[in-house]
Amino acid sequence: MKKTGVIFDLDGVIVDTAKYHFLAWKNLADGLGFEFTEQHNELLKGVSRVRSLEILLDIGNVNISEEKKQEFLISKNEEYLKFITKMDASELLPGTEKLLDILDDLGVKYVLGSASKNAPLILKQVGIYDRFAGIVDGNSVSKAKPDPEVFLIGAQRLGVKPENCVVFEDAIAGIEAANTAQMVSVGIGDKDTLNEADFNFESLTEINTDVIKTLFSGKKKKEQSA
Numbered sequence: 001m002k003k004t005g006v007i008f009d010l011d012g013v014i015v016d017t018a019k020y021h022f023l024a025w026k027n028l029a030d031g032l033g034f035e036f037t038e039q040h041n042e043l044l045k046g047v048s049r050v051r052s053l054e055i056l057l058d059i060g061n062v063n064i065s066e067e068k069k070q071e072f073l074i075s076k077n078e079e080y081l082k083f084i085t086k087m088d089a090s091e092l093l094p095g096t097e098k099l100l101d102i103l104d105d106l107g108v109k110y111v112l113g114s115a116s117k118n119a120p121l122i123l124k125q126v127g128i129y130d131r132f133a134g135i136v137d138g139n140s141v142s143k144a145k146p147d148p149e150v151f152l153i154g155a156q157r158l159g160v161k162p163e164n165c166v167v168f169e170d171a172i173a174g175i176e177a178a179n180t181a182q183m184v185s186v187g188i189g190d191k192d193t194l195n196e197a198d199f200n201f202e203s204l205t206e207i208n209t210d211v212i213k214t215l216f217s218g219k220k221k222k223e224q225s226a
Helices: 018-032 038-044 049-059 066-084 096-106 119-125 149-158 172-180 209-215 221-225
Strands: 005-008 109-113 134-136 165-169 184-188 199-201
Touching: 005 149, 018 038, 018 049, 018 066, 038 049, 049 066, 066 119, 096 109, 096 209, 109 149, 119 134, 134 149, 149 165, 149 172, 165 172, 172 184, 199 209
Parallel strands: 005 109, 005 165, 109 134, 165 184, 184 199
Antiparallel strands: none
């Protein structure tokens, strides 16, 4: 059997920290005097912290100095940290632990590939940090998704060829990054939004041993239906 590996995105796949990002960004926007909605927050999915701030400032049509931007990035992160340090295992999204158990039983190693610089802390808070063979986070990469850098580094950490890696993602930029890296892309969430993914599922609860074997079969969904 060929050597295979799995790369997980964090937010929206394993945990839902988007709500905490939203609250922290909203409080920042409130302080600047404009409204930041949940719809606006969708624009920040899978995007780096610096780029997220730029998008938020564009929404509010606010121009500030680079020095002030750095202050806002720090204050936003401090507020976000207050939320995530209260997280526990109850915040794991449904199906996460069962899927990790299946991968362990199959002898398939997995790493995290996330833009979040707080990924290690979050995994520790929810009790699964030690289960991962490696973590590639915002501190490990210079290019944000849709650039495939985070996933290519993940494949290196696994010691697996990119084409033998399966990526679980909930963001369009992440699916694009996985596809560019020639990996099998699995969209978790709305299939219409993530229609470029090789496979689509509403949540990890739909993934069983047979599904995992299909993902590693070497045949992508589009090829099977062609």
